Amino acid sequence: KQEVTQIPAALSVPEGENLVLNCSFTDSAIYNLQWFRQDPGKGLTSLLLIQSSQREQTSGRLNASLDKSSGRSTLYIAASQPGDSATYLCAVHPLFMNSGGYQKVTFGIGTKLQVIP
Amino acid sequence: NAGVTQTPKFRILKIGQSMTLQCAQDMNHNYMYWYRQDPGMGLKLIYYSVGAGITDKGEVPNGYNVSRSTTEDFPLRLELAAPSQTSVYFCASSIGQRNTEAFFGQGTRLTVV
Numbered sequence: 586k587q588e589v590t591q592i593p594a595a596l597s598v599p600e601g602e603n604l605v606l607n608c609s610f611t612d613s614a615i616y617n618l619q620w621f622r623q624d625p626g627k628g629l630t631s632l633l634l635i636q637s638s639q640r641e642q643t644s645g646r647l648n649a650s651l652d653k654s655s656g657r658s659t660l661y662i663a664a665s666q667p668g669d670s671a672t673y674l675c676a677v678h679p680l681f682m683n684s685g686g687y688q689k690v691t692f693g694i695g696t697k698l699q700v701i702p
Numbered sequence: 703n704a705g706v707t708q709t710p711k712f713r714i715l716k717i718g719q720s721m722t723l724q725c726a727q728d729m730n731h732n733y734m735y736w737y738r739q740d741p742g743m744g745l746k747l748i749y750y751s752v753g754a755g756i757t758d759k760g761e762v763p764n765g766y767n768v769s770r771s772t773t774e775d776f777p778l779r780l781e782l783a784a785p786s787q788t789s790v791y792f793c794a795s796s797i798g799q800r801n802t803e804a805f806f807g808q809g810t811r812l813t814v815v
Contacts, residue, residue, distance in 0.1 A: 589744065616800055617800070619803070619804070621806075626808070626809070626811075627808050627809070628706070628708075628792055628794075628806035628807050628808045628809050629792070629794075629804075629806040630806070631803040631804060631805070634802075634803055674744075674745075676745075678800055688799050688800060689747070689760075689761060690747070691744065692744035692745040693744055694742060694743065694744055
């Protein structure tokens with residue numbers, strides 16, 4: 586059974602700092618991994634989708650890396666801004682379909698980030 | 703560009719009542735999903751659909767029903783609401799099932815008292 590852990594649960598940093606959010610998963614048989622951002626009272630917004638064959642993906646100040654063999658992904662945020670304050674979730678898409686025929690995507694609980702001006 | 707729209711945003715139900723959570727997407731996505739998000743737990747898949755007329759159970763389907771009569775709409779029905787169904791419900795859609803980004807609605811916060 587896939588388990589996804591995100592540590593720390595919460596993080597508070599001063600504006601301008603570079604930071605790393607961690608996501609670990611127990612089953613390395615993954616198809617891809619997706620990072621989301623969730624603002625309070627809002628839905629999830631996709632940030633980066635990284636394929637199992639890729640080592641990293643970049644979008645603006647965000648860089649996601651993936652190490653399948655060690656079961657880890659990191660989301661690097663450069664030069665953090667107060668507007669980056671949100672909860673960041675990772676979701677792991679399995680390599681194989683569930684016996685019920687659906688793709689059992691496993692979500693982490695998230696890291697709540699606060700960037701202090 | 704509306705994306706995925708959910709209504710209502712908030713609702714309080716009494717035990718035993720029924721309601722329908724509405725979800726509509728305007729991106730012509732085949733795949734649609736209903737998730738619930740509980741405090742301290744990751745999102746759990748309730749039901750999903752691969753196209754109009756086709757639905758199937760996810761991880762936690764008990765107490766819920768869905769229908770998909772059109773590509774755009776994917777309502778979630780709660781029959782005989784129970785306190786265990788107190789949660790935040792998210793509808794999502796995607797072009798494909800695996801290699802594409804999922805787009806989420808803003809959620810419905812449901813409390814059953």
